[in-house]
Amino acid sequence: MAAVMVGVMLVVQSIPLGVPYHMNLSALAGIVLGPWWALLSILVTNIAQATFGHGGITIVGLNTLVVWSEALIGYYLFAVLRKALRSPLAAGASTFVALTVSAFLVVGIVAISGIDPTQALGEHFREFLPAAGPLQVSLMVFMILTLPIALGGALVEALVTSLLVAYVLRVKPSLIPRGD
Amino acid sequence: MHRASPKTKMFSAAVALGAVISSTSLSALVGQFFLAIVFQAVSRLPVRRLIIWAVYPAFFAAIFAISQAQYSLALSAQTVLRAIDAALLMLLLINTTPFTKIIALVGKVSSTLSSLAFFSYRFLFLFVEESERRLTAIRVRGGLHGSVWSKVRNAASLMGLLFVSFMESGEKVYDAIKTRGYQGRLSIEAATAGAITRDDGAPLLLAALAVAIFLLGSVSHLP
Numbered sequence: 001m002a003a004v005m006v007g008v009m010l011v012v013q014s015i016p017l018g019v020p021y022h023m024n025l026s027a028l029a030g031i032v033l034g035p036w037w038a039l040l041s042i043l044v045t046n047i048a049q050a051t052f053g054h055g056g057i058t059i060v061g062l063n064t065l066v067v068w069s070e071a072l073i074g075y076y077l078f079a080v081l082r083k084a085l086r087s088p089l090a091a092g093a094s095t096f097v098a099l100t101v102s103a104f105l106v107v108g109i110v111a112i113s114g115i116d117p118t119q120a121l122g123e124h125f126r127e128f129l130p131a132a133g134p135l136q137v138s139l140m141v142f143m144i145l146t147l148p149i150a151l152g153g154a155l156v157e158a159l160v161t162s163l164l165v166a167y168v169l170r171v172k173p174s175l176i177p178r179g180d
Numbered sequence: 181m182h183r184a185s186p187k188t189k190m191f192s193a194a195v196a197l198g199a200v201i202s203s204t205s206l207s208a209l210v211g212q213f214f215l216a217i218v219f220q221a222v223s224r225l226p227v228r229r230l231i232i233w234a235v236y237p238a239f240f241a242a243i244f245a246i247s248q249a250q251y252s253l254a255l256s257a258q259t260v261l262r263a264i265d266a267a268l269l270m271l272l273l274i275n276t277t278p279f280t281k282i283i284a285l286v287g288k289v290s291s292t293l294s295s296l297a298f299f300s301y302r303f304l305f306l307f308v309e310e311s312e313r314r315l316t317a318i319r320v321r322g323g324l325h326g327s328v329w330s331k332v333r334n335a336a337s338l339m340g341l342l343f344v345s346f347m348e349s350g351e352k353v354y355d356a357i358k359t360r361g362y363q364g365r366l367s368i369e370a371a372t373a374g375a376i377t378r379d380d381g382a383p384l385l386l387a388a389l390a391v392a393i394f395l396l397g398s399v400s401h402l403p
Contacts, residue, residue, distance in 0.1 A: 003299030004350035007307040010300075011346075012339050023339070044297050048304075051274040051282075052233070057266060058201060110244075142247040160336045167340030175347055 002037045005029050009045045026067045027074030027095040028161055032175065038071035039064070062109065066102050073098035087169055087176060092162030096154050103150035111139050181223040181272070181386075183379040186281040192383035193273040196390035200265045206254055208397025209261040212390055216268035219386050225275050234267040272386075303350065311342050 009029060013022040029038045043064045050057040077094035085093065168175050181189070196212075203209050220227050241263035245256035274282075279301055287294030315338070318324060323334040354362075376384075 001347065001350060003296050003303055004346050006296070006300035007303040008343055008346055010304060011307045011311045011342065025339075040293065040296055044293065044300055047297075048300070051270050051279075057270050058197065139247075142243065145243050145246060156332070160332060160339065163333055163336030164340040164343065167337050168344055171340070172344045172347070175344065 002033055002041045005033055005038075005041045006044050006048070009041065010048060023157055023160055024067065024070075025157075025161070026070040027078075027098045027157075028091070028164070030071030030073070030075035030098075031078045031091060031094070031165075031177065033071075035068075035072050035075050038075070039068050042067045042071060066105055066109070069105055070095075070098040070102045073101055088162045088166035091165040091176075092158040095161040096158035099154035099157055100151060103147060103154065106150075107139070107143055107146065110142055181219065181276040181382045184276075184383045185377070185380055186277050186285060188376065188380040189273055189277050189383045190282065190285060192387035193269055195387035196269050197266055199387075199390040199394040200262060200269065203262070203394050203397055204258075205397030205400070206257055206261070207400070208393050209258060209265060211393040211397070212265045213261060213268065215386065215389055215393065216265060216272060219382070220268070220272055220275075222382075223272070223276055225272070230268065230271045230275070233271060234264050237263040237267045299353075303346070303353075306349065307342070307346055310345060314338060314342060 005025075009025050012025055026038070026042060029041055033041060043060075046060045046064050046067065047057075050060050074091075074094045077097055078090050081090035081093055084090075165176060196216075200209065200212050203212065217227060217231070220230055238260050241260045245259045280298070283294050283297045283301065286297060318334060318338055323338070324331050
C-alpha cells in the first residue's frame with residue numbers, strides 16, 4: 001500500500017483542478033497508511049521528484065519532515081475528529097489544519113535558519129552591503145509571498161480530500177480506516 | 181555518460197552538487213549551469229526540455245529570491261541559479277542512469293526503502309497510463325469544463341476513482357508476488373563494484389570541472 005501511495009502522490013499532481021494548485025495528498029497518506037509508512041512513502045516520493053527536477057535534492061530531508069508533519073497531523077487529527085464528524089468532513093478538516101501548520105512550519109524553519117547573506121555572498125559583495133549588522137532574509141516579505149498561496153492551497157486540498165474520501169467511502173470503504 | 185557506472189555517476193553528481201551548493205560567486209554558478217548544459221548536449225539529451233524542467237524549482241527558489249532582493253540582487257540570482265544548477269545535475273544523472281540501478285545502490289542503506297522504491301517505480305508507469313486514460317475519458321465527457329466547483333468536484337471524483345483502482349491493483353500485485361515466494365524483501369542486484377574504466381571518465385570530468393569552476397569563482401575577483 002505504501003508503494004501504491006507513492007504512485008498516487010506522484011500521479012495526482014498532474015490532474016488539473018481548474019485552479020493553479022496541485023495536490024500532494026500527504027494528509028490522506030497519513031490517514032490511510034499511518035504515520036510510519038507515510039514517512040517512507042513521502043521520502044520515496046520526494047526523492048523521485050527531486051530526480052525529475054521537481055524540488056531540490058539537497059532539501060529532500062527537510063522537505064520530507066515538513067510533508068511528514070502533514071501526514072502525522074492528518075492521521076491523529078482524523079482519528080479524533082472522526083468521532084464527532086462524518087469521515088469526509090473529518091478528513092477535510094484535518095487536511096486543512098495539517099497543511100496550515102506545515103506552512104507555518106516552513107516559515108519557522110526559514111526564521112530560525114538565520115542565514116546571513118554576508119556569508120553566502122562571500123568577499124565579492126561585502127563592499128555593497130550595509131555596514132550595520134548582519135542581514136537577514138526578509139521574513140515578512142517571505143510570509144507575504146508564501147502564506148496566502150499556502151493557505152489557499154490548503155483550502156483547495158482540504159476540499160478535494162473531503163470529496164475524495166466521500167467517493168472512496170461510497171465505493172470501497174475498507175480503504176479508509178475506521179479505527180475499530 | 182550513459183556507459184559510465186552508476187556508482188561513479190552518483191559520486192560525481194554528489195561532488196558537482198557540493199560544488200554548486202558551495203559556490204558563492206555568481207559567475208561560478210553561471211559556469212556550472214553551462215557545464216551541465218554541455219554535458220547534457222554531449223550525452224544527446226533533449227537540452228531544451230531539460231532546461232524547462234529545471235526552471236520549475238526556480239519558481240519556488242524565486243520566492244526566497246524575492247525576499248532577498250531588497251538586500252542584494254546578486255544574492256537573489258544566486259539562490260535561483262543554485263536551484264536550477266542542482267536540478268540540471270539531477271536530471272543529467274537520472275537521464276543517463278537506469279532508475280533501478282540507483283535504487284539498487286539505495287538498497288545497501290535500507291532494503292525496506294529500496295523494496296518500496298522498486299514497487300513504486302513499477303507502479304508509477306502503470307498508474308500514469310491509467311490516469312491519462314481516465315483523464316481523457318473525463319475530458320471528452322466535459323467533466324473538466326464549467327464552473328470551478330464542478331471542475332474541482334469532478335477532479336476529486338477522478339482522484340478517488342484512481343485511488344481505488346490503484347489500491348486494488350496494488351493488492352493484486354501483492355497477492356501475485358506472495359504466491360511467488362515474496363516474504364517482504366526483494367533480492368536486488370546492485371551495481372558491481374569494479375575498477376574505474378574509461379567510460380567513467382565523463383562523469384569524473386564533470387565533477388572535476390564543477391569543482392574547478394567553484395575554486396576559480398572563489399579566488400577570482402569576478403562577481
